[in-house]
Amino acid sequence: MSEIFDVQRWKPAPFLPEKETRDGALIFVIAVLCFLACLTAMGVIAADRAAAGWTGQLTGEATVIVRPRGGETPDAAAARAAEALAGTAGVTEARALEPAKAYDLIRPWLGDVSDLEDLPVPRLVAVTLDGRHPATAAQLGAALTSQNIDATVDDHSIWIKDIRRAGGLVRGLGAGIFLLIAAAAGAVIAFATRAGLAARRDVVEVLHLAGAEDGFIARLFQVRFARVAGYAGLLGAIAAMAVGAGLRIAGGGEGLTPALPLAWSDLLAVVPCPLLAALVAATAAQLTAIGLIRTML
Incomplete structure (x- = not known):
């Protein structure tokens, strides 16, 4: 039941x-x-x-390729370029890199050549830009031209x-x-x-x-x-x-x-x-x- x-x-x-x-x-x-x-x-x-x-790292930096003019050593040209860029508005720091840095960049393409140092390799200048008001590539180029420096500014825009x-x-x-x-x-x-x-x-x-x-x-x-x-x-x-x-x-x-x-x-x-x-x-x-x-x- x-x-x-x-x-x-x-x-x-x-x-x-x-x-x-x-x-x-x-x-x-x-x-x-x-x-x-x-x-x-x-x-x-x-x-x-x-x-x-x-992108942030590349935006805050630029690389300048310096070619010495007649009668000027590559190191002297790089030093002049760094000095000219250091006084440019929008630049925090500019320093000439050691020649070994440039050699390291082209060594993968040319191989371990013993007389690599004898080649006319341009010098490099590393530029640190102001984070708030960075200098443009045109401003950096104008500063170099005013000092009669033969150089090319790479602002990494292509990579960015x-x-x-x-x-x-x-x-x-x-x-x-x-x-x-x-x-x-x-x-x-x-x-x-x-x-x-x-x-x-x-x-x-x-x-x-x-x-x-x-x-x-x-x-x-x-x-x-x-x-x-x-x-x-x-x-x-x-x-x-x-x-x-x-x-x-x-x-x-x-x-x-x-x-x-x-x-x-x-x-x-x-x-x-x-x-x-x-x-x-x-x-x-x-x-x-x-x-x-x-x-x-």
Whole structure:
């Protein structure tokens, strides 16, 4: 008799159970996608920081190639150029580099030639520019011309443009990967929503006949898959954070590599992942459910 009046036994099952056997595969796929998205975010942030650092260094410096005139030694010409540039507005420091610096720059092209010092190699002058009001290449060239110095000013503008272009390419590539991952996650959720509706077609028809609106039924799928995706996003974010921390520890003070420094603050890029995963899943589930319900009824 007690079994007949057992409330739990006769309690109706929910339209969408909180857990299903198929959830494991769905959670795994979404977690992997979120893991890859988080790694991409950390990589883009590190690359953007590296590009900004390189650009800042090149923007604050200039290199002057000095060629001696007739009757003047290369060292004397470099010294005169450094003196002329040091007094120019927008220049913090100008110093003539040792001849070995110039030899080191051309040695990879000519090889280890024993008489390299006998070649007429121009001297170099390193110029440190004022961070607030840096001198332009035209101003540096005018200062050298006024002292009758034959020199060429390299303000690294070509390298700066290349670095900025590369940084923009990395950011664009990262955005493309994010959109691709979001589309893949949405497709997975849409497939799961279709499968769930197909398995409950009869129940959906009964609910509709009872007066349930399409939006109400769609919200059931929306809430369910948002929870699943949020949980999967949390797992993917934790895994990505663990990998990022491991790379940061393995890289020491340089982060990942000297060219791609990974800071501890970059790990915070994974924080929005669960929320974004739930948002994408909720949107995909709602749109798929509403569209499919209208075709079913």
